[in-house]
Amino acid sequence: MSSVVEVTQDGSVRVLSIDNPPVNGLGAAVRSALAEELTKALQDEGVEAIVLAGKGKFFCAGADIREFGKEPPPDTPHLPDVIDALEASTKPVVAAIQGVAAGGGLELALGCHGRVATADARVGLPEVTLGIIPGAGGTQRLPRLIGVAAALDIIVAGKLVPAPKAEKLGYVDQVVTNNANVIDAAKDYARAIVAGDKPFRRASEGTVEAEATVFDDVKTRIAKKARGFEAPYAAIDAVRASVELPIKEGFAREREIFVGLVDSVQAQAQRHVFFAERAIAKIPDVPKDTPAKEIRRVGVVGCGTMGGGIAMSFVNAGFPVSVLESNEEYLDRGLEKIRGLYASSVSKGRLSQEDMDQRMGRLQGTLEASELADADLVVEAVFEEMDVKKDIFRRLDEICKDDTILATNTSTLDVNEIANATKRPELVIGTHFFSPANIMKLMENVRGEKTSKETIATIMKLSKQLGKVGVLVGVCDGFVGNRMLYAYRQQADFLLEEGALPRQVDKALFDFGLPMGPFAMMDLAGLDIGWAIRKRQAPTRPKELRYSPIPDRICEMGRFGQKTGAGWYRYEEGSRTPVPDPEIEALVVEVSKELGFERREISDEEIVERCMFPLINEGAKILEEGIALRPGDIDIVWIYGYGFPRYRGGPMFYADTVGIDKIHETMVRLYKEQGEWMKPAPLLTQLAKEGKSFKDYAS
Ligand code: CAA
Numbered sequence: 001m002s003s004v005v006e007v008t009q010d011g012s013v014r015v016l017s018i019d020n021p022p023v024n025g026l027g028a029a030v031r032s033a034l035a036e037e038l039t040k041a042l043q044d045e046g047v048e049a050i051v052l053a054g055k056g057k058f059f060c061a062g063a064d065i066r067e068f069g070k071e072p073p074p075d076t077p078h079l080p081d082v083i084d085a086l087e088a089s090t091k092p093v094v095a096a097i098q099g100v101a102a103g104g105g106l107e108l109a110l111g112c113h114g115r116v117a118t119a120d121a122r123v124g125l126p127e128v129t130l131g132i133i134p135g136a137g138g139t140q141r142l143p144r145l146i147g148v149a150a151a152l153d154i155i156v157a158g159k160l161v162p163a164p165k166a167e168k169l170g171y172v173d174q175v176v177t178n179n180a181n182v183i184d185a186a187k188d189y190a191r192a193i194v195a196g197d198k199p200f201r202r203a204s205e206g207t208v209e210a211e212a213t214v215f216d217d218v219k220t221r222i223a224k225k226a227r228g229f230e231a232p233y234a235a236i237d238a239v240r241a242s243v244e245l246p247i248k249e250g251f252a253r254e255r256e257i258f259v260g261l262v263d264s265v266q267a268q269a270q271r272h273v274f275f276a277e278r279a280i281a282k283i284p285d286v287p288k289d290t291p292a293k294e295i296r297r298v299g300v301v302g303c304g305t306m307g308g309g310i311a312m313s314f315v316n317a318g319f320p321v322s323v324l325e326s327n328e329e330y331l332d333r334g335l336e337k338i339r340g341l342y343a344s345s346v347s348k349g350r351l352s353q354e355d356m357d358q359r360m361g362r363l364q365g366t367l368e369a370s371e372l373a374d375a376d377l378v379v380e381a382v383f384e385e386m387d388v389k390k391d392i393f394r395r396l397d398e399i400c401k402d403d404t405i406l407a408t409n410t411s412t413l414d415v416n417e418i419a420n421a422t423k424r425p426e427l428v429i430g431t432h433f434f435s436p437a438n439i440m441k442l443m444e445n446v447r448g449e450k451t452s453k454e455t456i457a458t459i460m461k462l463s464k465q466l467g468k469v470g471v472l473v474g475v476c477d478g479f480v481g482n483r484m485l486y487a488y489r490q491q492a493d494f495l496l497e498e499g500a501l502p503r504q505v506d507k508a509l510f511d512f513g514l515p516m517g518p519f520a521m522m523d524l525a526g527l528d529i530g531w532a533i534r535k536r537q538a539p540t541r542p543k544e545l546r547y548s549p550i551p552d553r554i555c556e557m558g559r560f561g562q563k564t565g566a567g568w569y570r571y572e573e574g575s576r577t578p579v580p581d582p583e584i585e586a587l588v589v590e591v592s593k594e595l596g597f598e599r600r601e602i603s604d605e606e607i608v609e610r611c612m613f614p615l616i617n618e619g620a621k622i623l624e625e626g627i628a629l630r631p632g633d634i635d636i637v638w639i640y641g642y643g644f645p646r647y648r649g650g651p652m653f654y655a656d657t658v659g660i661d662k663i664h665e666t667m668v669r670l671y672k673e674q675g676e677w678m679k680p681a682p683l684l685t686q687l688a689k690e691g692k693s694f695k696d697y698a699s
Pocket residue numbers: 022023025058061062063064065066079100102103104105107126127130133134135136275278279
């Protein structure tokens with residue numbers, strides 16, 4: 001018996017169970033053990049049929065992603081060969097699927113002659129989310145089983161499909177109720193094939209046809225979501241081969257596409273994101289077994305845009321929430337807005353009326369702070385004013401029970417100062433939600449000097465319960481995301497002074513892969529808040545620092561962005577589409593003149609570098625100050641908080657692909673031109689000198 005494949009026998013049925021925790025990944029040892037045990041079973045006259053199963057929670061999560069891109073390439077046998085041998089078996093093989101059959105795991109099952117799954121199992125081909133395509137026959141077998149259109153849906157979306165739906169589509173043959181033993185059911189299914197009561201079906205046999213338009217239709221459908229991604233389009237090409245080529249050539253075509261992608265920058269980036277998403281939960285001094293408090297009741301202070309969105313996030317996840325406002329009018333307005341958002345989801349068919357009623361039933365508005373006394377967690381979401389926040393925390397400290405966690409949604413202020421306004425600083429933490437908080441997945445969880453490990457463990461776990469992505473960060477102005485954003489934004493303004501126009505800057509960064517450029521983003525967020533902050537900072541701003549007057553001039557015109565119908569762009573009544581405005585473009589040219597700039601042609605490449613490199617430089621400072629734990633944590637903040645393209649892996653991964661040397665060189669130049677705040681981060685200088693990358697720094 002091999003250690004990674006357990007072999008048992010029941011009568012004439014041999015059961016091969018993959019035993020490779022945590023997810024039964026198909027590493028080299030598993031592949032070779034499977035091939036070996038299959039040969040033995042075929043040679044054994046006492047075996048009439050074979051069941052293929054997985055030990056533990058999952059059937060199999062596919063190829064071992066860690067093997068990709070490694071030198072030397074993975075050992076033989078390769079997965080497609082193992083699956084081909086399985087399918088060619090003269091004795092029926094049936095997959096017993098529980099938990100998940102993903103990627104190569106499902107491809108293994110598709111090579112079997114029958115598939116039995118538990119009702120809660122999920123089965124799919126998520127390879128495109130890793131920047132690759134199914135590489136072990138999935139793009140050729142699945143269309144032959146369920147048709148091209150359905151196969152395209154599954155392969156191009158990369159989502160895991162619930163087993164009952166897969167049964168309806170026809171790539172799971174039988175679903176067993178959750179408490180039934182799936183291996184027993186698979187054995188029965190295998191015996192039925194032997195008896196001739198079920199078909200002995202090989203998924204690669206036969207041909208498949210498709211409407212000529214089906215491939216272009218999918219491309220049109222995914223155009224917006226898949227913008228910039230290579231893998232979904234490559235997957236469509238591979239599925240096309242299932243129609244156009246005989247099976248052997250189809251397999252070869254799939255392999256060729258797979259091999260062409262597996263080492264691509266996009267695939268490397270998306271693998272990095274996969275592991276970074278999992279690494280954020282690992283906090284060196286807060287081990288996994290740190291006890292977390294149970295959160296049953298939640299209070300939210302403030303029912304404005306942020307408070308309302310935060311309350312919705314909790315309510316959506318099943319928590320009862322009391323939301324506190326300072327007066328009836330604000331409270332009514334806030335609750336009405338929440339009701340309106342739910343009602344709009346109901347009218348679009350995204351939420352049932354019953355769900356909406358249940359959610360509203362969990363939400364209670366109040367004007368009495370004492371109503372929050374029993375909450376296990378209170379999240380403060382009032383406006384960014386230190387004295388106001390400190391006052392609220394002092395009051396909460398008095399009112400709330402002794403072990404209530406008090407969280408602030410501040411996006412810039414010093415969490416330590418807020419914590420020290422209470423007698424329980426160990427129970428104070430920042431939970432910086434992103435707007436709109438009910439939709440955006442990122443939470444920057446801000447650890448203060450005195451925040452306890454238990455509080456951190458509780459909030460990190462809570463982020464998951466809310467369906468959010470929680471990244472632990474330290475205290476500094478703007479934390480990770482907004483601090484880096486500031487550097488990016490500033491350069492965008494300077495580019496205008498030097499010769500670019502808002503639409504050109506926005507287009508270059510949109511083409512780079514961001515959901516929108518900095519000026520359209522500011523119009524969406526509103527220009528007045530930044531203006532107020534700048535006015536507050538004006539007296540202490542060092543005179544030698546370069547400062548662009550353009551944003552202030554726009555605000556002075558009463559243009560605060562989309563909400564006033566004009567900002568950096570114009571907006572037609574009821575429309576969110578930015579329309580370039582000659583008035584603003586004239587203003588930009590005028591300011592250039594006033595400041596003595598000779599306007600010049602600025603290339604899109606320069607725009608991207610000027611905006612991205614200072615942002616990365618700030619990220620390097622954040623790393624060396626210990627504000628973020630890992631480069632990957634910064635990448636996750638940018639992917640989930642700002643829509644940084646996943647296929648570029650986040651800004652720090654992107655930096656490695658550009659080359660630290662090049663970024664450092666640009667920063668040295670900008671430092672000379674723009675002064676102190678463009679100073680290259682010592683970490684950047686060190687990495688450049690040593691010829692290293694952020695990846696080296698992380699490991
Ligand atoms: N290879 C290597 N490691 C994997 C892995 C894989 N395919 N899938 C999961 N892991 C690791 C995770 O990194 C994690 O490790 P740590 O504990 O060290 O962080 C551990 O297994 C547990 O994973 P999760 O934290 O994700 O556990 P979960 O219970 O939340 O989710 C899962 C389980 C749904 C299986 C999820 O892990 C998942 O979606 N995995 C990837 C599935 C996938 O994309 N498969 C396709 C692989 S590519 C392929 O198969 C190509 C081909 O055609 C041959």
